Amino acid sequence: MTALLELEGLTKAYPGVVANDDVSFAIARGGVHALLGENGAGKSTLVKTIYGLVKPDRGRMRLDGYPFAPTEPREARAAGVAMVFQHFSLFDALSVAENVALGMETPPPIRDLARRIRAVSEEYGLPLDPARRVGDLSAGERQRVEIVRCLLQEPRLLIMDEPTSVLTPQEVGILFATLRQLSAQGTSILYISHKLEEIRALCDAATILRGGRVVGGCDPRETSAAELAERMVGAKLSAPKAGGGAPGDTLLRVEALSLPPLSQFGMPLREVSFELRAGEVLGIGGVAGNGQDELLAALSGERLATPGSVVFEGADVSRLGPVARRRAGLLTGPEERLGHAAAPDMTLTENAALTGAARKGMLRRGFLDWGRARDFADEVIARFDVRTPGAGVAARSLSGGNLQKFVIGREVLQEPRVLVVNQPTWGVDAAAAGAIRQALLDLAAGGAGVIVVSQDLDELLEISDRFAALNAGRLGTPVPTAELTMERVGLMLGGAHDMEATHA
């Protein structure tokens, strides 16, 4: 096989950081090439360079043997490069067809385009209705929109940035079948992911980036996941260990909790019931938009529920607000780091005081004791290895993984009786994710109850004692994790049955 795209000594520096340092590798024609690396390893900058969104300081690219230096995405698309983004590339209020048209150079009239979308989506087993509003689609369907948008351009190189992070196992299977079909037809694929098992199943070559440099290439089919992870991080990783021990008394009981949706695109909660016992980690899985945000809001007290539906340590807390619930020991960590879990422009000290004031004794007759707040912030930083110049910097300036360690650490160190977290390791690199999971397990081992809401099934199976799936606002019956297989989990998540048929 000859190379389709060759990169030679690509270098891109931003003030204070070299994102790509002398990066060179080649992607084979019809090959599926993996790009591996932790957060901040320079993967995004590299693909943006290929897609014409970033101009490299030095280095060259050759496409099909000819020099290739796109100055904007339009040129890259014209040369046959298409990209499926991790996020930020769909428009909620527009229809599927309009979204597709926006990604094309010279789209046909909407009616012809709708016909072509149907044709292509059937050919690749990705059913889509061109007239639907994208805001109403599930995460898997949204991704299909992006893929179909790329396929309509008949690309020679398809770049996929973290495509499976929001998909059910069945949807991942469909995606892989599509990608293999494309590769067999001669399309090259550049595949970026954190999930090493997926890369081993799909890709035939890999390049590993660390700190902006290429640290090596390998054949992922012949390399173990552990070895790949070590080369990515540059150090040995240890899997989180559970403390063990039998679950204790019931700490939190939720009974027939129903709530209307938060927003236009939200999902109502329908008769959600479960119990959480001391020393237990309950994992709640589900594809994004199935009621996770609503469930978290109902548990944290951001939204009040009907009396008797949320009972914490024997007391009805369903009509209490977040502050009162915190004081009682029911703590929550929402998904969105910037703007929900932390106030972006406030310092870490201020953010520590925002949730920790009552439980860490920072209040004195209504006045805040800033000294204690700073001590608490410093404690979180030290205990959770948050990389920051100090507690005085704005939350916004921390990288995603570091801020996540901070907001989780802030709740864990308040010694909650029950901690509810949503997507605790979303977009966080392997080392930080391991530390966060270990902290949650330690908390449970110490006698607290932990609820982890996540879309990362591997994570849930790894750390939770029982697993339940949230689907269309309904929570299934929790099942002990030890009895579960991936296939069973996929069926529990539901909503994927109709798609299997189209691919058979």
Next chain:
Amino acid sequence: MDLSAISPTLLVASLMVAATPILLAALGEMVVEKAGVLNLGVEGMMIMGAVTGFVAAIETGSPWAGFLAAAIGGAAMALLFGLLTQVLLSNQVATGLALTLFGLGLSALIGQGYVGIKATSLGRIDLGALSDLPFVGRVVFGHDPIVYLSLLLVLGVWAFLRFTRAGLILRAVGESHDAAHALGYHVRRVRMLAIAFGGACAGLGGAYLSLVRVPQWTEGMTAGAGWIALAIVVFASWRAERVLVGAYLFGGITVLQLNLQTAGARVPVELLSAAPYLVTILVLVLISVRAGRGGAAPADLARPFHAST
């Protein structure tokens, strides 16, 4: 009270005239907001259009030159706003408010020598026999060209946003500037063009006040019309055809309360004068209750865009 003194024909004909300035300004602002920019300086751009249009019409003797100058004047003000908010990334709300204050002051300065002069008015389009038809003749065929131009603009904007690729890109930029940027669209350029169009429309609306409706120059003559235009965009849930309904509804109430005053209604004059504003507030409240949170507003409205990576 003598209600028979109110002629429905004249009422409808004059409400169209009363509504045209607001219609033009609101239509322009709607396009700006569709592109994701909140320009609260409509009032300032209108009054600048009113004064530049009036001065140009007096100096050249041609009302058409006046309207052209008004469009340019309004667009120049808007581009100042665009420079500040899109390039220098200043706060849109604060900048818009400043633009209104600046426009009111600057227009008073420019218009100092022109107070009390009367401009040559724009003639009505004479369609002969058609204009003599009862009711229809006066209402449909008896207006000046700008009224028709404003109606054509409504149709044009509606079709532009709905059917053209450029319109789709403009909506996309307003919905998610990050996604539009990632796909390679020029967010800042699209927004600047929309801002300039909005300014030109506001300028035309202002000139319609000073050249047709009044037709004179007085300081602060827009008297809040720009604010009403902003409210109408929300009322219309960002749709061109509803902007037309909203503007004519507001114009209708304005004209009706004037008629009621002359007919001697036993309601305090102050309350009647306030009626259009009260109705606007009421309608806005009703709409936001019905639409719930967010509603139909462009998702990235008033959020600053900076292409960082």
